[in-house]
Amino acid sequence: MKKELCIRAFRSACQAYGMILHSDRGSQFTSSAFRKLLAQYGAVQSMSGTGRCYDNARMESFFATLKKEKLYRIRTERIPMTQVKSIVFRYIMTYYNRKRIYTANPGGLPPAMYRQAARGLAA
Structure with a gap:
């Protein structure tokens, strides 16, 4: 990079x-x-601290998932950067945040659904 x-x-x-x-x-x-x-x-x-690879573990895990589930399955070097950005945006906003099972949240709720549920409990 x-x-x-x-x-x-x-x-x-x-x-x-x-x-x-x-x-x-x-x-x-x-x-x-x-x-x-x-x-x-x-x-x-x-x-992150020197030699402290776990400081940013959540984001490292997210990017590993993004690459494994989306980017490694397409030939990104052969398509325009604007299209790659669009693919990544759609993956995050329509699939990852709204549909993908997310084991870190109770019930496996995707991030957007978990936030909605949490707001409902706080109200």
Whole structure:
């Protein structure tokens, strides 16, 4: 993964969400270009501790699932980046969040359904 990809992804996410970014200690995340960008946006950078692979285990697991269930099944190098983004977006928003059984949640509820159920209990 290149630092330019991280920079583009951060700019895109920063417009819609909060200002905390957690990553491992990869060179793309510790590069001066990326750190300057974070400072421009007033973002807080959070990094896993050295040798502490479990700090970001939930996201590592998610990306492994995304690759295994979707990306490794298609020839992403042969289709435009915009189409790959669309495929990933649809996978997350229509399948992963709404239909896929999620063993970390009680009853195996997908994330969106679990949030709805939790809100109902809190009301």
